[in-house]
Amino acid sequence: MSSTTDTPTETPRDDVRDAEIARVCAALGSAVVDSLVKPNDDMWIRVTADAWRSTGETLKSLGYTYFGFISAIDWLPSPYGRGEDDPTAPPVERSMVIKQGYAGGDTRFQVIARLVQPFTTLGINIKVDVDDSLMAIDSWSQVFAGANWHERETHEMFGIGFNGHPDLRNMYLPTDFEGHPMRKDFPLLARMVKPWPGIVDVEPLPGDDSEEEGDAS
Amino acid sequence: MSLLGDRQQLAYIAAQAADARVNVELETEGMTLNIGPQHPATHGTLRIIARLDGEQVLWADPSCGYMHRGYEKLTEVRSYPQVTALVNRIDWLGSFANEVPFILAAEKLMGVEAPSRAQHIRTILFELSRIANVTLFLGDLGVQLGAVTPVFFAFRDREYVLNLIEGATGGRFHPNFDRIGGLKDDLPAGFIDETRNVMKKLRGFCDQIEDLLFGNEIFQSRTRGIGVIPKDVALQYGMSGANLRASGVDWDLRRDQKLPLAYDKVDWKVITHPDGDSFARCWVRLQEVRESTRIVDQLLDTSPAGPIMAKVPKIIKVPEGEAWVSTENPLGEMGYYVVSQGDMGPFRVKIRSASFNNISITPWLLKGVYVPDIITILASLYFILGDIDR
Numbered sequence: 001m002s003s004t005t006d007t008p009t010e011t012p013r014d015d016v017r018d019a020e021i022a023r024v025c026a027a028l029g030s031a032v033v034d035s036l037v038k039p040n041d042d043m044w045i046r047v048t049a050d051a052w053r054s055t056g057e058t059l060k061s062l063g064y065t066y067f068g069f070i071s072a073i074d075w076l077p078s079p080y081g082r083g084e085d086d087p088t089a090p091p092v093e094r095s096m097v098i099k100q101g102y103a104g105g106d107t108r109f110q111v112i113a114r115l116v117q118p119f120t121t122l123g124i125n126i127k128v129d130v131d132d133s134l135m136a137i138d139s140w141s142q143v144f145a146g147a148n149w150h151e152r153e154t155h156e157m158f159g160i161g162f163n164g165h166p167d168l169r170n171m172y173l174p175t176d177f178e179g180h181p182m183r184k185d186f187p188l189l190a191r192m193v194k195p196w197p198g199i200v201d202v203e204p205l206p207g208d209d210s211e212e213e214g215d216a217s
Numbered sequence: 218m219s220l221l222g223d224r225q226q227l228a229y230i231a232a233q234a235a236d237a238r239v240n241v242e243l244e245t246e247g248m249t250l251n252i253g254p255q256h257p258a259t260h261g262t263l264r265i266i267a268r269l270d271g272e273q274v275l276w277a278d279p280s281c282g283y284m285h286r287g288y289e290k291l292t293e294v295r296s297y298p299q300v301t302a303l304v305n306r307i308d309w310l311g312s313f314a315n316e317v318p319f320i321l322a323a324e325k326l327m328g329v330e331a332p333s334r335a336q337h338i339r340t341i342l343f344e345l346s347r348i349a350n351v352t353l354f355l356g357d358l359g360v361q362l363g364a365v366t367p368v369f370f371a372f373r374d375r376e377y378v379l380n381l382i383e384g385a386t387g388g389r390f391h392p393n394f395d396r397i398g399g400l401k402d403d404l405p406a407g408f409i410d411e412t413r414n415v416m417k418k419l420r421g422f423c424d425q426i427e428d429l430l431f432g433n434e435i436f437q438s439r440t441r442g443i444g445v446i447p448k449d450v451a452l453q454y455g456m457s458g459a460n461l462r463a464s465g466v467d468w469d470l471r472r473d474q475k476l477p478l479a480y481d482k483v484d485w486k487v488i489t490h491p492d493g494d495s496f497a498r499c500w501v502r503l504q505e506v507r508e509s510t511r512i513v514d515q516l517l518d519t520s521p522a523g524p525i526m527a528k529v530p531k532i533i534k535v536p537e538g539e540a541w542v543s544t545e546n547p548l549g550e551m552g553y554y555v556v557s558q559g560d561m562g563p564f565r566v567k568i569r570s571a572s573f574n575n576i577s578i579t580p581w582l583l584k585g586v587y588v589p590d591i592i593t594i595l596a597s598l599y600f601i602l603g604d605i606d607r
Contacts, residue, residue, distance in 0.1 A: 040475075041325070042541055067455035069569040073556060078293065101556055102539050112554070112567070114541065118452060118466065121474045125541065125554075146454035149577040157289075172282035172606060181290055188294055 014039035020122060021045070027058050034103045046103040046127040052111075053138035053164075055126060059115050060143060064124060068114030070140065070150035072130070072158040075100055076108050078184040080191070105129055109160060111137060113147075136161030157182035247275070252591065254283050262602055265579070265595075269588065277583035277591070279576060284606040292566040297323050297397060297533050300563065304553075305391040307570055308604040311350035311547040313342045313382065316395040319566075321476060322542040322555040323397050326535045329527050330477050335399040337520040340479040341412075342385060342394065343544075344509045344516075348419060349378040350547035351502050351509075354599050355426045358499055361596035362439055367429050374422040377415040384408060397533055399526035409517050416510040423507050431500065440496035444582055444594035447493060454581075455574040458549025459505060460598060462489045463497035470545040478544075483515040495597035502599070534561055548572050548604055572604035 017037045024045065025032050031051030036044040047055045075098045098108060102125075109130040116123040130137055139162035140147035151162040152171045159180035162168065170177065179186050248269045254262040262283035268275040288307065292300050304319050305312040317339060324330065331339070356371020379389045384405050386392035394401050430436050446456070451464040461468060469487040471480045488504040490497035535557040543552025549571025556565040575598055582598075583591055 044539075065449070066452045067574075068552070069455070069554075069567065069574075071554070071567040073565050099537075099558055114554070114569075118468055119473070121470065123541070125539075144453050144455075145450070145581065146456075146574055146577055149573065170282070172285035181287065184293075188290060191294060 012039040014041075016122070017043050020124075024059065024062060024124065027062055028055060031055055036103045038102075043122075043124045044103040044127065045124065046105065046129070049128055049131060049134075049137050052128050053140065053143065055128075056113075056115075056140045056143040056147075059124065059126070063117045064115035066116040066118045067144040067146040068116055068123065070111065070113045070147050070154060072109055072111045072154050072160055072182075073101070074109055074158060074182065074184045075105065076184045080187055103127055107132055109135070109158060111154065111160060113140070115144075130160055135159060136163055138163050139165040141165050156180065159183065250588070263576070263595075263600070263605070265583075265591070267583065267588075267591065272587045274583050274586050274588065274591065277580055279579050281576075281602075281605050284602050286603075286607065288607050289566055289568055292563055294562065296561045297535055297563065300566070301395055302391070302393045304568070305393055306603060307568065307607055308350070308546065308548055308551070308572075308601045309390055310353055310601060311346035312388075312390055313346040313386070313392045313394060314350075314544070314546045315551065316393070317343055317478070318542045318544045318546075318551055319553045319555070320395045320397055321544070322540045322553045323533075323535055324477075325540045325542060326538045326555065326557050327397065327529070327533075328536075329398050329529055331399045331527055332524045333479075333521050334403075334523040335525045335527075336477050337479045337482075337516055338385075338400055338404060338525065339395065341513055341516050341520075342382065342392070343478070344513050345378055345382055345412075347547040348506055348509050348513075349375050349382065351506050352378065352419070352422065354502060355423075355430070355499075355506070358596055359430055359436075361592050362436055364430065364433070364436070367426055370422060370425055370429075374419060377418055381408070381412055381415055384411070396526065398529035399524070403525050412513060412517055416514050419510050420507060423503060423510075427503060431503065437496065439590075439593050440494065440499060440597065441492075442494050442496075443590050444495045444586065444597065445493045446578065446582060450578070450581070451493070454578040456549070456578060457571050457574065458545065458547075459488075459501040460498055460549060460575050462487065463501045464493035465489055465491040470543060470550060474543075476542070476544065479516055479519075480512070482519060483512050485512050485515075495593050498597040498599070532561070534559065535563070543569065546571055548599065548601060549575055551604075568607050570604045570607055572600035572602075573607075576600050576605055 014037060021035050021037050021043050025035055028047065031047045032045055033048060034046045077094060077096055079094060081092065081094060107129040110127050111130055113126045114123055128137060139151055141151060142164065149171065151165050152168055154160055155162060155168045156170045156173050157180055250267045250269050252267060253264040264280045265277055266280060267277040288303050291303055300319060301316045304315045307315045352371050352375045356368035359367035382392060383389045385408060386394035446464050448464045448466055451461050451466065467487060467489050472487055485508050488501050488508060490501050537557055537559045539556050541552060541554045543550050551571050552569040554567035555563050558564040582594060586594065
């Protein structure tokens, strides 16, 4: 019995997640800007900033009661590259064009959250654009208690505010710390003073002797 | 006579009521107690500021950041194979388990799957690091409650497991053994026999701890009914691992999630406990060590022969995309959200570590408990500072 002739499956299908994303999009209505399903992998939706809080409430009522995480992504390419350059050399020209990820986006900063349906491990990643001029979205801390600390961390690391958060104190950094370390334009100082010697990965892979370059082992 | 008796009884009842409502009846001077950052119960440097009224906690505010090392930022300037050396140090007692979800996320983005022998060995080492991690928890638990003996047993028996990990990977605490597409090396000669012996010893250790601690009346009275976390609260805070299963949630990512690891090839049980108190959390962990030794034993029997490395290019470039992979680590759900832009290194990595969520419940949980119970509750929640601060 050869299974090669059964069905010409060019694109793998995932009925469970397709149905689930349809259910979520129907419940959220016009709040959803974009959605994406990677078959047998994961789901992504992007919602409008106005509907951020109600999205959390709706998803919670849809059964996504397990809180995964909240964080942010700075889509700006780092002006310092990967820090492999010689700090004494003149700076290299780098493309600063923003390349957005799954479910698109219009702004430099995006907040991403993950919720999971317990007992099915059907998870959903929710993204929301953060307006550069406002730099704030609504807080989820009244919807998911666990969001409290995650929003504090995101606030100090990215400088994104959360309206309605009870206590946006710094989590890790000293109170008088200036800047937001996880932003791409915040330099990693250790790399600014000395070039990183480890950027070239020289360890040969096991069982890959054919391409060894003269190094007797 | 009888009137006096009644009066006495009434006074007694009133005194009891006053005891129960310390804030109302017995006005005491409030006091702020600072626990840590260098307190032995904090497994590192967690500081807890507790406002007390008498012996009762009015509010508690954990303050972390004494060990923040900025791994999320550092991953952005490393290549994919180099990141494993960093994530080793997140939960330093079960280091190998930290590497696996990151490597799986990178493999998912590349569309690579490790050969089945590599998957088996990964699972064996994953469970060994869980055993090494939780063994120390079980010993440490006694110290928090004033019992000093168990910790010596724990250190003794953890050494056997660490020797195994060292034998296979070369590193006792930071193996850095996982590679995209497989593993660095095959298992050394004699590993299987030695592991069988050690698993037998570890089951003996579990029995010993159960006798010493779990049957102990002091231990029971200090942990039973203390620090109860209901199911829905636990889910809301994103608690995971044994802490969640001790609240009666039958959810284990090893079983419920389809990952290229060998858990579906062995016969094992997910342990839950309905109570949600400190005792339940400790008990679930003890039973999980037993289950882990069973998993390892079976995997030793069933490991297939074959290559340990899939065909991957020498210079690893991960295609554009985003991936989330989480596994059931010794401390709970540990996941990596990896954003790749087709580079040699990740564009952004969000490290979702278990202890961060597990500890974020403490302001809620410590409200109203008595001072000695703070230590018990923190011990039973079981966190590693590196796993909170990252």
